[in-house]
Structure formats: structure tokens, C-alpha cells
Amino acid sequence: MSLYENIEIIRERVNKAAIKANRDPIDIKLLAVTKTRSIETIEEALSNNIEFIGENKVQEAEDKIPLLEGKFKEFHFIGHLQSNKISKLMKLKPTLIHSIDKYSTANKLNNYLKQNLLTQDVLIEVNTSDEVNKFGIHPDETVKLIKAISQLENIKVKGLMTISMFTHNEKIIRGSFIKLGKLFNEIKVAEIPDVEMKYLSMGMTNDFEIAIEEGANIIRLGTAIFGARNY
Numbered sequence: 376m377s378l379y380e381n382i383e384i385i386r387e388r389v390n391k392a393a394i395k396a397n398r399d400p401i402d403i404k405l406l407a408v409t410k411t412r413s414i415e416t417i418e419e420a421l422s423n424n425i426e427f428i429g430e431n432k433v434q435e436a437e438d439k440i441p442l443l444e445g446k447f448k449e450f451h452f453i454g455h456l457q458s459n460k461i462s463k464l465m466k467l468k469p470t471l472i473h474s475i476d477k478y479s480t481a482n483k484l485n486n487y488l489k490q491n492l493l494t495q496d497v498l499i500e501v502n503t504s505d506e507v508n509k510f511g512i513h514p515d516e517t518v519k520l521i522k523a524i525s526q527l528e529n530i531k532v533k534g535l536m537t538i539s540m541f542t543h544n545e546k547i548i549r550g551s552f553i554k555l556g557k558l559f560n561e562i563k564v565a566e567i568p569d570v571e572m573k574y575l576s577m578g579m580t581n582d583f584e585i586a587i588e589e590g591a592n593i594i595r596l597g598t599a600i601f602g603a604r605n606y
Contacts, residue, residue, distance in 0.1 A: 378416070379423045381600050386424075389594070392587040403587060406451055408579075408597030410435065411604050414442050420600060421446045429453040429473075429595055433460040440467045453536075453576075453595060455510050458483045465493065473536040473576050473595075476500040476512045481524045488529035496533045498576055499524070501558065503551040504540040511537065514558055521562060525569045534574030535559050536593075539582055548582045552589035559590070 376384075385405065393400040406429045409417050417428065417439065428447050430436035431454030440450055449470035456464065456474055461484050464472075475481050475497045488495055499521055502511030512520050521532055535558060539551040555577055563572040576593040578586025583594040598604065 378419050378601070381602070382420070382423050382425065385596060385599055388584060389587065392584040396588045396590075398587070402592055404574075404593045406453070406576075406593055406595045407600050408453065408595050409439065409601075410597060412597075412601055414439060416601060417443060418446065425600070427451065433457075433464045433467075436467055437463060451593075456480055456484075461487050465491070465495070469495070471496050471498065471533065471574070473498045473593075474500045474510065475524070475530075476502075476510055476520075478520060478523050481527055481530055485527035485529050494529045494531060496531045497524075498534045498536040498574060499532060500536045500538075501555055503537045503554045504547070506540060509538065514554060517558055518562060518565065518567075521570055522567055525567050532570045534572055534576065535562075536574075536576035538579070539577070539586075541581070545585060549585050549589060552577050552582075552586050552591070556590045 389403055390400045393403060404427055406427045407420050407425045408429045410431045426448035429451040451471045451473060452464055452469045453473040456472060458480055465487060472495060499517060500511040501514055501517055502509050503514060524530055524532055535555055537551060537555045539548045559572055559575050574593050575591050577591045578594040580596050580599040583596060586594055
């Protein structure tokens with residue numbers, strides 16, 4: 376199946392899931408995860424109505440983003456951010472960083488931003504599946520972290536992100552997304568100064584329809600768009 380056909384099928388599935396949840400499909404951002412994909416493949420996706428791209432690794436993003444400049448609407452960084460890669464990532468001008476889960480990283484990012492007269496929108500990554508080998512702050516610690524980060528003048532918290540457990544058990548997946556949705560609403564109601572709960576980033580190739588039903592407005596799809604990865 377062609378890339379164009381894959382994208383059309385995904386759009387149709389997004390529409391159906393949104394309508395089922397009484398939501399407007401236009402409110403859901405489809406982020407194409409371009410990890411391991413060639414420049415030519417990404418360009419083909421961009422010429423077929425893909426506007427938003429996401430990379431997991433700073434080094435890989437450094438190789439690609441400059442060559443794609445002007446062809447995408449937004450570049451999102453969705454992988455774990457190491458402090459020593461902050462300056463390299465910021466040179467690529469990410470619209471949104473999905474993966475802040477430590478105050479120390481946020482503080483170092485803020486220092487860089489301050490020195491360079493920049494601001495940066497971020498999401499807080501939450502570990503909603505209690506997996507020890509997974510990044511993300513524990514749900515119970517999230518509000519405390521957000522309150523601390525909200526004091527950093529050059530960082531703007533814009534929402535939450537999670538990765539559900541990789542399983543075929545829909546109950547477990549949905550539980551993970553419900554947990555993040557509840558947390559999202561709690562923080563919204565708390566009205567923490569300089570914090571805007573705008574984005575709920577959850578859902579990947581195997582579970583994006585469930586994520587949409589539970590309120591996701593950014594879904595991160597790689598395999599569904601590009602096919603299986605060839606490492």
C-alpha cells in the first residue's frame with residue numbers, strides 16, 4: 376500500500392474515532408513519527424498532507440530537520456531529552472517538546488533559553504502505566520513538578536504526554552489514557568499561573584483510536600503511516 380493510501384486510511388480512522396467520541400476531527404493533530412525514515416520518505420509524507428513531524432533522537436533530528444526546512448508546519452521532539460543535548464535540540468527550533476519529566480532538565484533548558492532570549496513550549500511526560508523501565512513522572516508527583524516548572528520564566532507548560540503499556544489488553548491501555556485525562560483536567564481546574572493545559576499527547580499506531588476516545592488531541596504515529604521500521 377502506498378504512503379498516500381496509508382495516510383488516507385489513518386485520516387478516516389481518526390475521523391471515525393473522533394465522531395464516536397463526539398469530537399471534531401479537526402482538533403486532533405496527526406504527528407508523523409519520522410524516526411529511522413529517510414529524507415525522501417518524509418518528503419513524500421509531507422507532500423501528502425502531513426504537516427507535523429516528530430523525532431525521538433536529537434542526533435537524528437540534526438541530520439534531517441535542516442534539510443526539510445520550510446516543508447513542514449511544526450517539528451516536535453518526542454524522545455527523552457538529555458541535558459547535554461539541549462543546545463543542539465534548540466538550534467532546530469522545536470515547536471513543542473513532549474518529554475520533560477524532571478525539574479533538573481527543565482532548569483537546564485530554562486537557563487539555555489534565558490541566555491538565548493528564547494521561550495519553549497513543553498509537555499510533561501507522565502508514566503501512567505507504572506512500568507519501571509519507562510520515562511515519565513509518577514502521576515502523583517506531576518502537579519508538584521508542574522508547579523515547580525511554572526516558576527521557570529522561559530518554559531511554558533502546555534499539557535501532558537504519556538505512552539501506554541504495549542499490550543493488546545484494551546482495558547489496560549484505556550486505563551492509562553483515562554488516568555492522564557483526569558490529571559489533565561485536575562491541572563486545568565487548578566489554574567496554575569503560566570500553565571496552559573492545551574495538549575493531551577497520547578496514542579500511537581496500536582492504540583490511537585482509544586486515545587482519541589479518551590481526549591487525545593495529539594497522536595504520534597510512525598508505523599501506521601510509513602510501515603514497519605527497517606533498523
